[in-house]
Amino acid sequence: MPSDSEASVEHHLAASAERADYLVELSNVVRDTSLGRHGPRSLRRLGLVLRALMELTRDPDVSVYLVADTSLLGGHREFGNQAEVRRLRGWVADGLVEEVDDADERVLELARMTASPVVTGDRYVDHRVEHPWIQGNTWQFLKPTARPDGSVALVAMDMGVRSAAEISRRMELSALKKQGLLGPSRTPLTEVIMRTWRCPEPRCTLYDIRKGDRILLPRMRRGVPTCELHGTPLEDEGPRLGxxxxxxxxxxxxxxxxxxxxxxxxxxxxxxxxxxxxxxxxxxxxxxxxxxxxxxxxxxxxxxxxxxxxxxxxxxxxxxxxxxxxxxxxxxxxxxxxxxxxxxxxxxxxxxxxxxxxxxFPAELADAWRTEAARVPVPPSAAAPTRRA
Ligand SMILES: [Zn+2]
CATH class of the missing domain: 2.60.200.20 (Tumour Suppressor Smad4)
Known part of the structure; x- marks a missing residue:
């Protein structure tokens, strides 16, 4: 069993969502008091989750991309150990934690773009109008669950189907089709991940795949890929090679x-x-x-x-x-x-x-999305675990 020494956590932190095996909603994990008695907020819970991921994947180098609410560090007094706060600030500065106002929204955006599994305890019920693909998902969301011995297991959540959102799902699918026809003002996410992007700010390299280790996937604002830092629409730099x-x-x-x-x-x-x-x-x-x-x-x-x-x-x-x-x-x-x-x-x-x-690969993602979009929505009455076998 690998140790959870100070250095080993950083070994698993990816500077880009695309290069990570898993997305982790850090605020959710750090605040989950069911994962050990470490006070209201503790980074030790991340260590437990990383161990669980190594166990699940049997990969000692498994990598994660961390997304946190700004309120996680904003409420730094709730951390029992202030050394953890300094460490977390260092990760943010090094680009190993993406700090955003709304981590839920960003995690879901990234999960949809990359199709990577997400470690979280959240069921995102209030996001299902915007993200109808969560409906009926049984594989992409892993909930950290404490075992009696204090270790953590990751359990795939059946996200279930919420009937009210089913209508919204159809609404979004048709809206997506329209966006595709509307042209450059609204860019479907399929297009976003298949292209490379550049911020018009001359010194901004956040999205530049030729520079640095940290490549952000664009923030979508009203259907337009924008720079996280400058808020400006990004320029299309051509197809992305996967x-x-x-x-x-x-x-x-x-x-x-x-x-x-x-x-x-x-x-x-x-x-x-x-x-x-x-x-x-x-x-x-x-x-x-x-x-x-x-x-x-x-x-x-x-x-x-x-x-x-x-x-x-x-x-x-x-x-x-x-x-x-x-x-x-x-x-x-x-x-x-x-x-x-x-x-x-x-x-x-x-x-x-x-x-x-x-x-x-980007083309495989686009294929997966097309398949998903063509899938007939399942009525709640048929929402048994074996559906769509
Ligand atoms: Zn920028």
């Missing part, structure tokens, strides 16, 4: 990651060469014998990720279904590209699995 991450998982633990960019190809195997993931030092001798030097090729083309078996002994794959279930293992046809989606598992040898992180 990246995704491959994860090598051995005996259930993530042991290596590789970032794959649009238009590139990587090999995974025992000793695949310079581009990709080399597994030789991570495998026992008997398993290593079953893994080819170059076992699979993964490529990113036109916003989708493809996998190709190039091994001697073959590769199996199983597809991610709804609600975290998997389809059956199937052998990959040799030398043939197949779609490789977030959640799918590719098995090179027993216990040697390749996955993608939850991060999706």
């Amino acid at each position: 990246t995704t991450q491959l994860k090598a998982v051995i005996d259930g633990a993530c042991v290596a990651r590789y970032t794959l960019g649009e238009g590139s190809e990587a090999h995974v195997g025992r000793l695949p060469g310079q581009v990709g993931i080399a597994l030789h030092s991570l495998l026992s001798p008997q398993i290593a014998r079953q893994v080819s030097r170059m076992h699979v090729a993964v490529s990113a083309r036109s916003g989708t990720v493809l996998i190709r078996d190039i091994s001697t002994y073959g590769t199996r794959m199983r597809r991610a279904g709804r609600h975290g279930a998997f389809g059956p293992w199937e052998k990959l046809p040799p030398q043939t590209d197949r779609p490789f989606r977030p959640g799918d598992e590719v098995e090179l040898a027993p216990g040697v699995v390749l996955t993608r992180s939850g991060r999706r």
Whole structure:
């Protein structure tokens, strides 16, 4: 179990929502007094959540993007430990916490743009008119829940369907369509994440993907992407090239990651060469014998990720279904590209699995949104846990 020493928390903090595996509504976590007796506000609860995420993902490098209300630091006297307040201020200054007037609204905006899961205890009932996609969501919101031993588990919340908001949902879908037709004055979120943006202020680099580690996703104000700092509408800088991450998982633990960019190809195997993931030092001798030097090729083309078996002994794959279930293992046809989606598992040898992180390419996000928009709303009477199987 990794320690929760001072340094280890920072290790998990991402400076960009797009690069994080999870979004965390920090104010909600810090104030959740059901998570340990640490007073009204405590950063120790974030440490507990990070442990829970490492446990859930079995990834010691799992990363989070923190969003907090300005009132979290505004009420600094409620922190029992003032060293935590200084530490939190440092994170804000370093761009590791996005501090906003309304964290709920920002978290939901980011969750929708990135499709990343959110750690929060909030059910966002009052936001469902603006965010009807929350309706019936069973996978994207994880509630930190204390276990009897003081540790924390993350439990996926069934957000349920609120009947009053169902009408609003249809309203928004039609409004979105209209926005798409209205042109540049209103930009649908699908467009926002597929483009790069630039603030007209000459020295502002908050959205510049070529500079710095911190890239904000635009704040949407009345349908217009605007600069968080200057409040000015952002200028469209052209299409955004996506990246995704491959994860090598051995005996259930993530042991290596590789970032794959649009238009590139990587090999995974025992000793695949310079581009990709080399597994030789991570495998026992008997398993290593079953893994080819170059076992699979993964490529990113036109916003989708493809996998190709190039091994001697073959590769199996199983597809991610709804609600975290998997389809059956199937052998990959040799030398043939197949779609490789977030959640799918590719098995090179027993216990040697390749996955993608939850991060999706912009084109995949747009596809997911189209599917979501086409989905027939479910009446509350049918809101049983097995619906839409
Ligand atoms: Zn700016």
